[in-house]
Amino acid sequence: MGSRLDELLKQGVIQFAAFIPWQVAESDISHSLNRFLQAVIDRRMKVYLILSPEVGVHYPNSGLPKDVVSRKENSAQHSQFGKVVVNLPPNAFNLPSLFAPDFNKRYYSFLNRLDGILSDLSKTQPQMLSSVKTVLTGSFWKYYRSPFLSAHSPFGGTCGDYSSHAALAFRQKTESFFSQKEFMDPTPVAANRWKTRSLEELNRRWFYQQSEDVFRNRSYQSIQKKSSALDVFEFELFTPEADTSLTYCNFLQMISGGHADFAKLSSHIEECASRVAMASQSVASSFIHWTSMGGFRMLAEAEKQFLILKSLLLLGGQGGGLLIDESEWLSLSKNFRNRAEALARSLIQNELQMRTQVHYLVPHLWSHSGILWEELQKKAGPQAKMISTLDLVVREKFSQLLIVDPCFIMTREAVQKLTAWAKAGRVVVVPRSQFYSESARLELEQVMAQTKKIEVDLGFPFQLHAIGDGKLVVYDVLDQLILKDGPLLVLQNFINTVLSIAEVENSCRLGDSRLCQVTFEQKNHGIAVFVLNGSRRQVSADLLFKHNVRISDLGSVFSSQSASLAQSPPVEDAHPPVEPANRFSLDVPPFGVLPLSIEGLSFQELREKQAAARISEETRVSAQLAAASELPGLDEGFEELWS
Amino acid sequence: MELTYDWKGFQNFFYSRKRVANSNAVVPIYLVVDGRAIVTVFSDGEDLSDWVGSTCDELIAELPHREVILYDREKVDQWLASSVDVVHFYDQIQYLSQEAKPQGMSKSRHKNALQAVNKHFLLSLTRGGWARLFPSTYGIYIRLDHGQGNSLFLVFQRGKLQTFHIPDLSGMISDRRKNPEDIVKFLSERYLMPVQGLFLNTSEWVEWSELANPWPKIAACLKRHREKFVPFRWSLAFLITLKGHLGL
Numbered sequence: 001m002g003s004r005l006d007e008l009l010k011q012g013v014i015q016f017a018a019f020i021p022w023q024v025a026e027s028d029i030s031h032s033l034n035r036f037l038q039a040v041i042d043r044r045m046k047v048y049l050i051l052s053p054e055v056g057v058h059y060p061n062s063g064l065p066k067d068v069v070s071r072k073e074n075s076a077q078h079s080q081f082g083k084v085v086v087n088l089p090p091n092a093f094n095l096p097s098l099f100a101p102d103f104n105k106r107y108y109s110f111l112n113r114l115d116g117i118l119s120d121l122s123k124t125q126p127q128m129l130s131s132v133k134t135v136l137t138g139s140f141w142k143y144y145r146s147p148f149l150s151a152h153s154p155f156g157g158t159c160g161d162y163s164s165h166a167a168l169a170f171r172q173k174t175e176s177f178f179s180q181k182e183f184m185d186p187t188p189v190a191a192n193r194w195k196t197r198s199l200e201e202l203n204r205r206w207f208y209q210q211s212e213d214v215f216r217n218r219s220y221q222s223i224q225k226k227s228s229a230l231d232v233f234e235f236e237l238f239t240p241e242a243d244t245s246l247t248y249c250n251f252l253q254m255i256s257g258g259h260a261d262f263a264k265l266s267s268h269i270e271e272c273a274s275r276v277a278m279a280s281q282s283v284a285s286s287f288i289h290w291t292s293m294g295g296f297r298m299l300a301e302a303e304k305q306f307l308i309l310k311s312l313l314l315l316g317g318q319g320g321g322l323l324i325d326e327s328e329w330l331s332l333s334k335n336f337r338n339r340a341e342a343l344a345r346s347l348i349q350n351e352l353q354m355r356t357q358v359h360y361l362v363p364h365l366w367s368h369s370g371i372l373w374e375e376l377q378k379k380a381g382p383q384a385k386m387i388s389t390l391d392l393v394v395r396e397k398f399s400q401l402l403i404v405d406p407c408f409i410m411t412r413e414a415v416q417k418l419t420a421w422a423k424a425g426r427v428v429v430v431p432r433s434q435f436y437s438e439s440a441r442l443e444l445e446q447v448m449a450q451t452k453k454i455e456v457d458l459g460f461p462f463q464l465h466a467i468g469d470g471k472l473v474v475y476d477v478l479d480q481l482i483l484k485d486g487p488l489l490v491l492q493n494f495i496n497t498v499l500s501i502a503e504v505e506n507s508c509r510l511g512d513s514r515l516c517q518v519t520f521e522q523k524n525h526g527i528a529v530f531v532l533n534g535s536r537r538q539v540s541a542d543l544l545f546k547h548n549v550r551i552s553d554l555g556s557v558f559s560s561q562s563a564s565l566a567q568s569p570p571v572e573d574a575h576p577p578v579e580p581a582n583r584f585s586l587d588v589p590p591f592g593v594l595p596l597s598i599e600g601l602s603f604q605e606l607r608e609k610q611a612a613a614r615i616s617e618e619t620r621v622s623a624q625l626a627a628a629s630e631l632p633g634l635d636e637g638f639e640e641l642w643s
Numbered sequence: 644m645e646l647t648y649d650w651k652g653f654q655n656f657f658y659s660r661k662r663v664a665n666s667n668a669v670v671p672i673y674l675v676v677d678g679r680a681i682v683t684v685f686s687d688g689e690d691l692s693d694w695v696g697s698t699c700d701e702l703i704a705e706l707p708h709r710e711v712i713l714y715d716r717e718k719v720d721q722w723l724a725s726s727v728d729v730v731h732f733y734d735q736i737q738y739l740s741q742e743a744k745p746q747g748m749s750k751s752r753h754k755n756a757l758q759a760v761n762k763h764f765l766l767s768l769t770r771g772g773w774a775r776l777f778p779s780t781y782g783i784y785i786r787l788d789h790g791q792g793n794s795l796f797l798v799f800q801r802g803k804l805q806t807f808h809i810p811d812l813s814g815m816i817s818d819r820r821k822n823p824e825d826i827v828k829f830l831s832e833r834y835l836m837p838v839q840g841l842f843l844n845t846s847e848w849v850e851w852s853e854l855a856n857p858w859p860k861i862a863a864c865l866k867r868h869r870e871k872f873v874p875f876r877w878s879l880a881f882l883i884t885l886k887g888h889l890g891l
Binding site: 058059060082083085087088089090091092093094147148151152247248249251252253254255256258259261262263264267292293297298325327535536 | 646647648649650651654658670671673674675677682683685686687688690692695696714716719720722723724726727729730731732735736739740743
């Protein structure tokens, strides 16, 4: 153990993440965890201990206790009532249900045991607090998907456990959820409309989301009972090689003796990066885990480097990153590692900042969300994020647009939060669906009645309301929109319209769909654009801007793989800035990542506008809080008074 | 901590083949189909994902020169579900490659395509007819580059690979850890089974692993460097020589 850590130290690795296999920790009679932590402390290294059950752990059944996994009644079932098979070495196994009482009881006592060990260690070794961090993840929730439904689109179909344990919990939760006053207006009978069979799929979505939130909260509380001084990080960990959407692909790969499907792994990163989960305390940072046990290991060097950089750009830009096996990492060239580390440092130090401008609110993060989201994702790219909780968007500083999915259940509180958020200079797009509680419907009607409106019908009717400094768009839900595909062109027009209302636009665009771009704002000036070519061929394409800009190679942060950058006519030397223009020709090599620095695009005005709106909103909330504390009973009508 | 199934160690020895970027070899196209609709398409080194959702007839018509092998989605689900009863991933791969019979193919050359499944000479030997000549339980210890490279201990029982892991030699005196005979003796006593040690260079192992028939090379190596096969057993030498020179 010590010699392994010494080897890592020699290679310059001073911090790393380690999974704690549950099976091992439960029967750790030789106190190997204590010895491991002691070895880490002695070497002044830093370790992130991943405690939650996860796939992709180098241990039989991914570290889960054998008896828990092998009991058939504990197995989860996907929406087509098949077992969820995780097809990754050292053995394929059925995922257990996170609703199984047997599983839960054992899991929380495992966390309590770890909490005790860490607490004792932190008392005897106070320096451990700086060396050891614990990590909780979202566990298996996102993997409960049918391989058939997710084969075409990674998060296709309804994601959720359909086992008998889950069914029981679902019935109980549905009863208690719709017995809230909100859903019993105007009479208790009104609640029955929510419990009909036709709404079961919809109800399952919020149920799975709520169950996941409860799991996260309870896990967090369990690990903080005694060792509260220890830092707990909450991640969302994606392991593409073990993902359900690649089950058939992995099967064919095994049968054929072939290598991993690079294109699938690459597109999976985008899907993972577009979803932002809420942890118990804050936003769960998204990380991608490239194991050395699945298809990733067998890829060519250039493919691996591309996937690593893509993960780093898309997830690292949001405060997450990637986990990679040390042997895989050290097998890469020193030059590449230096460049990747430099890029990671730029992201950590906020020299490069990714701004999420668009959010899409859904009832469940891991289920299919329909064509509205797909079109938004195509149009807005990495700056659009899917979320499942309103609290997350309230914390977001730079978001300009929030679109609510037609399947989202609207409560009065949700309508109030959304309108308050819109008033601070943002745009909120809400559906006029049947999934409003009575009080929510009244609240929305009241808001709409008090504001000026414009009726728009370009095949997709909607109303545009001016609300505070922002805007509220209320769109009619066509039947095709609910969980199914809708008329494409009409939807595209609608998405284009709301993006332009919210003044969300891509700073540049590429002339070839094989390329994709990730844009960051640079700390000091301008923007950084990373152009990614995930294909096996060199792609020549134009990079287009609305105005003339000055463009240069961002080699100081990250140098690309022998890519050439030229303006028309081509220029030999790529490093010095070329003359301002609004069209540049790029040659991006196979699996290449081309980093560019762009000067001449100013976000100053937009940022000032956003800051002013935010300050206005914060002042309003502060004034409201101050008034409420000084004047008991002041509640109703304060909004109007303040306005 | 010794892992019962150290896959990372195992794959370093038996699954080391990495993709060569931009390989232009034409390989078969494998499909998982639901009825005639393509659910998943796989062809090593190619992105054919645009075909998902269309029918296999369309794909065959568009690519008539390519070999297309079809698996029914429901059957695949069944095979995958039953594969979890097998204990480790290597056996699961073997199980799937035996069970999974294609439901259709565009050409009759599918046999060639299916032979692409990774078959390492050592693992094939232990599963083949020769396995009957071996003890019911035995171990093979492979060590590369005098301990500077990888090492792995494989346990076979009745012709099946039971466990594979990097053995913990910390119980040995450090000087003895350098001596092949002592290591084999230690493992043999610890696991209570006969152990055959192979002390090789990485280049040798890689070369043998990549050859379709490495036995002549192994036989030649055995003749020149007997010390690499610890303990040296005449019976094993005889078998290797037979295999190397007569191809039995």
